Amino acid sequence: MHIFGNMFFLYMFGNNVNDKLGHIGYLCFYLGGAVFSGIGYTLISSNPILGASGAVAAVTGAYLVLFPKTLVTVVYWFIFIGTVEIRAMWFIALKLIFFDNILMADPSQNIAYNAHLAGYGFGILSMMGLLSIGLIDGGYKDLWFMLKQWNRRRQFHGAVSDGYDPHKGNLGRKAVSSRVENAPAISPQQQQIIDFRSRISGAMNSRNASQAAALYLELLDIDPWQTLPRQLQLDIANQLMAEGQWQPSADAYQKFLAQYSDYEHAEQVYLMLGLLYSRYLNRPQEAAEYLSKAKNKLSDPNQKTMCRQEIDRLGNK
Template identity: 40%
Template sequence: MLLPLKTDRPQRRTPVVNYTLIGLSVLAFLLTGTQLQQAVDTEPYRFVAQFFLWPESARLSQFITYQFLHADWLHLTGNMVFLYVFGNLVEDRLGKIAYLFFYLSGGVIAGLGHTLTDTAPVLGASGSVAAVTGAYLALFPQSTVTILYILVIIGTFEVSGMALILFRVAQDILFQLNGIGEVAYMAHIAGYFYGFVISMALLMTRLLKREPYDMLALIAQKRRRSEFRKLARSGYQPWEAQKTETKDTQQPLSEQQQRAQTIRENIASAMSRGDLHQAALRYTDLLTVDEKQTLAIDAQLDVANQLMSDQRHDAAARAYENFLTAYNTYHDRAQVQLLLGLLYARYLSQPQRAKELLAAAEPRLKGDEQTLAQRTLKDLD
């Protein structure tokens, strides 16, 4: 048995709605589990069965009620563990009301996927949880998940969140195509699709605030790395100082400059391989040589975001500061100032610098970002 235990992404707020959904599912099982273990032709079973989703005679209410019913403890536990691990963070990003609507509508879409392809009744939160999992893939593709395995021995290991979710999606598709097991795989598949597509649409339309770690950011990073590799193959080396036209005017590099150039080449190599974690580590080495060293605009921002993701707050702050100094006309400068201001306020105990950055960013922010800056400024006073 494999079960997710936790992710490496911190929560900012208590996921009240997700806890409530888990509580309601457990309560529903405690109230109906005994009846579901009885023969199908008994009155207790028939009473509970009216709340299943019956494809050939479905009522609208059944698209909601079936989501809270489970056949046994194993069915319940599997769904609730996945919901706890992934749903807490999705609620944190979407907000309470939006998450509640998203969860229930994900179950409805999953139910429709099942009713269009099968005639057997269905129950369980699997489709809703699949929608949440699809949303998690779009919002946190670069996260790491800790997995509990219970085989001959018991232990844990870590895996990429994207790899785990894509494996589950591929497994459900394979089982659906081969008719393996009496499981509503099409409900899972519809849920995954709905959760991922809706979340990507919210990000692309900016109805949901973008983050440096979401799927769109990952796609942009891959595109930039692809462009960089093309430039590198053509002989372009942005980490080297611009060469003068004649050999007579060139000055020999100092030992410090040579070391900095070597580290910058290592950073560029790591980024061309897509290894942002290694690039960020090498950038911290570069800061020990010269704390004002700055990379190309996209590379500098990628490295700063990676350091923030790795919770290397001091180095992340230095990287963001260097970015703001070098690229003072960057179109999303206010967002970088907001992020750096929050970093100083929440993690580095530098309220004065935090206030300077937030005060500069606040007039150019909008919506939730502006509210966040205003609230943080008020807290710092």
């Protein structure tokens, strides 16, 4: 049962961490989690242990940092059976770490709780470190970004409540006199745009990608030049393609490239645009242009083969 639980959580959380780190990075991280959880265990206990729980805990801790807002569906059995959705951050921190390994720890069961805790610590701290120095691509959903936003709000509230003098520093609360200029009022259209962008982000955070895509198309009816934050814009473009909305999807990818030209995986977007223009929109010239850009940068052998085959197919038309 213990092994089954390990494999279940490794499958549930590990795939997304693997996507984020890449195959080699994920393998190195997993082995590092096994080593550091073992070291953490031996610092506290001298009993021999065998198992992969510490490495799985490291992967779970990494998931907490990388995808804290993702909703996890939990099945419960209390008088009746039902399901409830909980954010990954709270499920992992409260249930898997605190409840299972601290509050309900039972030494008589011969379970290496200390190895689990060391693994969680390694996973959380290593991912926070990699995000902080930019070795892995962050986004608006990860824990590092959430902490930075919280710190900015804290500094802002502190500056506003205590007063700020650039020459004398922060001297605490002080009375000031000033003339308040009337700020330009937000137009109804601007307010509508702000509301739509907030609703799109909320829908995507709630894993309702279909609703987010529909709201995005409504936003473009108000202002066709709107572009969302990087990961959100890419997620919307992918969702539109998955729904078979070929032209809106291509337009969303185009906006993404125009706004985020320095995206480190731009070749993936080039490939998607090439396939869209080639297979669905019957625009062979643009398809060949994007496929050629993708071919020179793709690293995945299967994608490179598909790209070359599509270019050859266009050439034979």
